[in-house]
Amino acid sequence: MTTTFTSLEKLQQITPDQQLRALIDPARVPQHVAIIMDGNGRWAKQQGELRVVGHSNGVRSVRDTLVGATEIGVKYLTLYAFSTENWNRPQAEVDALMDLLVNTLMSELDSLHENGVRLNAIGDLDSLPDSCRNTLHEAIRQTAKNDRITLTLALSYSSRWELVRMVKRLAQAVKEGRLEVDAVNDQLVSEHLTTAGMPDPELLIRTSGEQRISNFLLWQIAYAELWFSPVLWPDFRREHLFQAVLDFQNRERRFGLTSEQLDPA
Ligand code: FPP
Numbered sequence: 131m132t133t134t135f136t137s138l139e140k141l142q143q144i145t146p147d148q149q150l151r152a153l154i155d156p157a158r159v160p161q162h163v164a165i166i167m168d169g170n171g172r173w174a175k176q177q178g179e180l181r182v183v184g185h186s187n188g189v190r191s192v193r194d195t196l197v198g199a200t201e202i203g204v205k206y207l208t209l210y211a212f213s214t215e216n217w218n219r220p221q222a223e224v225d226a227l228m229d230l231l232v233n234t235l236m237s238e239l240d241s242l243h244e245n246g247v248r249l250n251a252i253g254d255l256d257s258l259p260d261s262c263r264n265t266l267h268e269a270i271r272q273t274a275k276n277d278r279i280t281l282t283l284a285l286s287y288s289s290r291w292e293l294v295r296m297v298k299r300l301a302q303a304v305k306e307g308r309l310e311v312d313a314v315n316d317q318l319v320s321e322h323l324t325t326a327g328m329p330d331p332e333l334l335i336r337t338s339g340e341q342r343i344s345n346f347l348l349w350q351i352a353y354a355e356l357w358f359s360p361v362l363w364p365d366f367r368r369e370h371l372f373q374a375v376l377d378f379q380n381r382e383r384r385f386g387l388t389s390e391q392l393d394p395a
Contacts, residue, residue: 147369160332162206169338169362182226187364198368214288246278252324253287289348296322337363
């Protein structure tokens, strides 16, 4: 009787995110999760604050999601932090986002390092302000040997930019006689994208209720499962990631085959 009471007490102490985590099958965790972080502006508006307040509160969500992803064994987490199109936002917001990135990288670097996070970035990094690019490169250099999880920030990134860049590189190689046209295949294309060397995302999450891909990893998500959450990014926590992963584990991924082919029994 005493034992039962103690067990019940223990169960009640388990937080909702731990309960969800316990339901996840560690053998079928997606290796690569990509997230379109959306809803910062709307979150700020709901609080009667400026949009940038939404962005700065989004940093806590980045941290918590990264910790959660590491806990369950995700090996690659890729975040859409700034799109090519985001350059067209009001200059004050662009400046605030770049400052936030620099300050966050500087303040979080030790913690990233201690937790085995390898930082990576994809996108047109040359277009970033010098301070941002230099801080980013330094953080990437310092965490290069970590291997618990790779955190990739997509910055000044868009899929069409990346695809055009890839086509130009392959065309140049053909023109210079370094590549036969017939040698162009899926694998070669993948190797010429900014995500070369990473597995394709198996799960793509978008927050804030919008159901669009917005020029993100178009080639790489060919077979990804999509999960749209109504939660605004600054409210997103590891428990939401765990819900997405549980949903992912309940789906049948057929890759163009039939259910019977996948499970002949
Ligand atoms: C989209 O919300 C969010 C962004 C364009 C920026 C995301 C940036 C962060 C979360 C800041 C921290 C990031 C790192 C990696 C340190 P939105 O502004 O489009 O929101 P809305 O659709 O409600 O207007």
